[in-house]
Amino acid sequence: MQTEATDPLVLVVKRTGDVRIHTFVSSFAAGNIANATHIVETRNQLVLVDAQFLTPYARAFRDYADSLGKPIERLYLSHRHPDHWFGLGAAFSDVTAYALAETMGFIQDHGEASINDHWKLGDLVPDRIVVPKHAVSPGTETIDGVRYVFDLVTDTEIDFQLTIGLPELGVFFAQDLLYSGTHLYLTKHLDRWIRVLRGLLLSDYEVFLPGHGLPADKNEVARNVEYLSAARQAIAGGLADDAFKEFLLQRYPERRCPGIFDIYLPRLFGGASDY
Numbered sequence: 001m002q003t004e005a006t007d008p009l010v011l012v013v014k015r016t017g018d019v020r021i022h023t024f025v026s027s028f029a030a031g032n033i034a035n036a037t038h039i040v041e042t043r044n045q046l047v048l049v050d051a052q053f054l055t056p057y058a059r060a061f062r063d064y065a066d067s068l069g070k071p072i073e074r075l076y077l078s079h080r081h082p083d084h085w086f087g088l089g090a091a092f093s094d095v096t097a098y099a100l101a102e103t104m105g106f107i108q109d110h111g112e113a114s115i116n117d118h119w120k121l122g123d124l125v126p127d128r129i130v131v132p133k134h135a136v137s138p139g140t141e142t143i144d145g146v147r148y149v150f151d152l153v154t155d156t157e158i159d160f161q162l163t164i165g166l167p168e169l170g171v172f173f174a175q176d177l178l179y180s181g182t183h184l185y186l187t188k189h190l191d192r193w194i195r196v197l198r199g200l201l202l203s204d205y206e207v208f209l210p211g212h213g214l215p216a217d218k219n220e221v222a223r224n225v226e227y228l229s230a231a232r233q234a235i236a237g238g239l240a241d242d243a244f245k246e247f248l249l250q251r252y253p254e255r256r257c258p259g260i261f262d263i264y265l266p267r268l269f270g271g272a273s274d275y
């Protein structure tokens with residue numbers, strides 16, 4: 001794992017009237033996995049999506065949000081993988097955090113253990129967990145003039161994943177349903193994951209914001225479908241572990257952040273856990 005906070009990227013993805021969408025991406029370098037977190041800036045306030053993984057990036061994301069000069073109304077956590085919520089404890093403990101009830105329960109019950117599992121990262125992970133206190137359910141809500149559509153997607157990259165659509169802006173926060181320009185974190189649920197992405201290809205959304213990598217369009221969603229299909233075929237053909245990794249590295253040399261293989265291979269082929 002890279003031990004310095006190098007090269008985060010910040011960009012304004014879209015501007016429509018009073019609304020600006022911002023994306024902050026941690027480093028693609030070394031063992032980093034280009035965690036992408038986002039801000040919906042409206043006239044009066046900010047809504048954040050995810051909190052970053054390593055403490056230096058969480059603080060840099062917070063600094064960027066604060067530089068916009070508006071209060072953070074709330075932060076939505078997409079799912080329970082630590083690279084999305086460790087940053088809550090590092091830089092957002094004062095912020096009103098929302099998550100799916102399943103995600104809240106997981107962090108409540110297993111958050112401390114997750115932090116302890118990452119002891120090798122030392123000061124790069126926070127020394128305490130923050131459990132989101134507000135549950136979000138599928139449905140629609142208007143916040144500072146922008147309509148949000150919340151949805152729950154089960155059994156893809158994770159068991160419970162929150163997605164957020166802003167239909168009037170054509171913006172969809174896919175988070176870890178989509179890995180943009182990087183290798184994907186694969187699970188046993190490739191068929192279902194592919195079906196969900198095919199659904200997005202038929203949606204009216206145009207901008208797809210991932211949990212890893214740069215803001216994307218439908219071409220990248222389609223490339224994710226292709227990647228998942230190739231992985232599914234390789235597994236069906238008997239490839240596993242290092243041979244599977246080599247296959248994907250050779251087939252997708254342009255994709256970045258190969259560090260993700262070391263995180264998921266023991267789970268996918270060793271049965272360490274489902275997600």
Ligand SMILES: [Zn+2]
Pocket residue numbers: 081083084176211212
């Ligand atoms: Zn992730």
